[in-house]
Amino acid sequence: MTALLTINSERPRLGLALGGGVARGWAHIGVVRALARAGIEPDIICGTSIGAVVGGCHLAGKLDELEEWARSLNRLRVMSYMDFRVRQPGLIGGDKLARELRNNLGDRTIESLDRPFVTVAADLSTGHEIWLNKGSIVDAMRASFSLPGIFSPMLVDNRWLIDGALVNPVPVSVCVAQGADMVIAVNLNADIIGRARAPGNSFPTVAGFDVLDEMENAAPVEPGMLSGLVRRVFRRERDTPSLFGVMASSLAIVMDRITRSRLAGDPPDVHIGPKLGHIGLMEFDRAEEMIRLGEEATEATLPDIMTAMETLNIGHQRRGAVEVPQEAS
Numbered sequence: 545m546t547a548l549l550t551i552n553s554e555r556p557r558l559g560l561a562l563g564g565g566v567a568r569g570w571a572h573i574g575v576v577r578a579l580a581r582a583g584i585e586p587d588i589i590c591g592t593s594i595g596a597v598v599g600g601c602h603l604a605g606k607l608d609e610l611e612e613w614a615r616s617l618n619r620l621r622v623m624s625y626m627d628f629r630v631r632q633p634g635l636i637g638g639d640k641l642a643r644e645l646r647n648n649l650g651d652r653t654i655e656s657l658d659r660p661f662v663t664v665a666a667d668l669s670t671g672h673e674i675w676l677n678k679g680s681i682v683d684a685m686r687a688s689f690s691l692p693g694i695f696s697p698m699l700v701d702n703r704w705l706i707d708g709a710l711v712n713p714v715p716v717s718v719c720v721a722q723g724a725d726m727v728i729a730v731n732l733n734a735d736i737i738g739r740a741r742a743p744g745n746s747f748p749t750v751a752g753f754d755v756l757d758e759m760e761n762a763a764p765v766e767p768g769m770l771s772g773l774v775r776r777v778f779r780r781e782r783d784t785p786s787l788f789g790v791m792a793s794s795l796a797i798v799m800d801r802i803t804r805s806r807l808a809g810d811p812p813d814v815h816i817g818p819k820l821g822h823i824g825l826m827e828f829d830r831a832e833e834m835i836r837l838g839e840e841a842t843e844a845t846l847p848d849i850m851t852a853m854e855t856l857n858i859g860h861q862r863r864g865a866v867e868v869p870q871e872a873s
Contacts, residue, residue, distance in 0.1 A: 572595055588724050665700075710799065818838050818840070
């Protein structure tokens with residue numbers, strides 16, 4: 545039996561692996577912008593969690609809209625997107641965020657993009673790493689950012705999928721499997737020394753602000769927002785973390801350790817690590833700062849990127865492909 549394999553006939557291909565990191569993912573916007581200004585446009589983008597959101601929006605031509613929305617967020621608006629659930633497998637449903645993405649991307653499919661795009665998720669039952677490279681872009685994004693305990697899992701093809709950061713936080717290996725000859729990896733959790741702590745506290749911050757206080761001071765307050773469950777989850781005693789803080793920080797520790805292991809086994813050709821440790825995982829309202837930090841980290845790494853591209857003979861010629869026969873069972 546003969547199958548058709550599409551390969552690049554003109555030049556080696558450049559892959560961009562965008563890692564997970566919750567709110568810190570806005571730095572990916574700055575990375576993509578800085579690369580574009582330098583004339584560098586990846587042939588393949590693979591994203592995990594928030595990296596899937598930024599990568600998909602970029603390839604769909606909606607990065608401007610995503611950046612505008614990110615920059616418009618304040619603490620009150622961030623709270624309004626948290627659709628808290630009582631009897632669901634996640635504290636936050638994620639439907640409001642998915643609806644916002646769908647308003648901009650519609651029913652766009654991954655197959656309609658002009659370049660390969662893959663998001664990474666994990667199978668809740670087996671723990672297997674799942675690569676989503678077809679179907680709805682929004683569904684693929686939503687599955688990839690389903691952080692356990694926070695966002696509800698996503699049902700895709702009869703499998704419950706959770707955040708891909710639990711299995712492959714910075715998907716270098718996925719880019720290589722898709723045919724990348726050189727990979728630029730963006731690790732949002734590389735800034736260990738700068739890991740955030742509130743002044744006077746001995747524990748890392750998660751939201752970067754008191755979520756419950758913000759919700760209580762909001763006007764008007766959405767019905768059900770201040771339920772007993774929400775109060776329990778976010779309330780904390782002085783100088784102690786909240787239940788939500790413990791849960792999110794613990795997941796961050798796990799993802800950090802997995803990231804180190806995966807990058808040791810699948811090292812990228814160039815590693816970009818924005819200094820984001822002082823920013824809480826849920827501080828979505830600090831987009832302007834994070835985008836700037838992503839740009840600065842990329843600009844500082846540009847000499848290494850250019851050297852690697854020259855060494856691997858990766859230029860900026862037009863993409864091209866031919867079809868060749870391949871044996872398949």
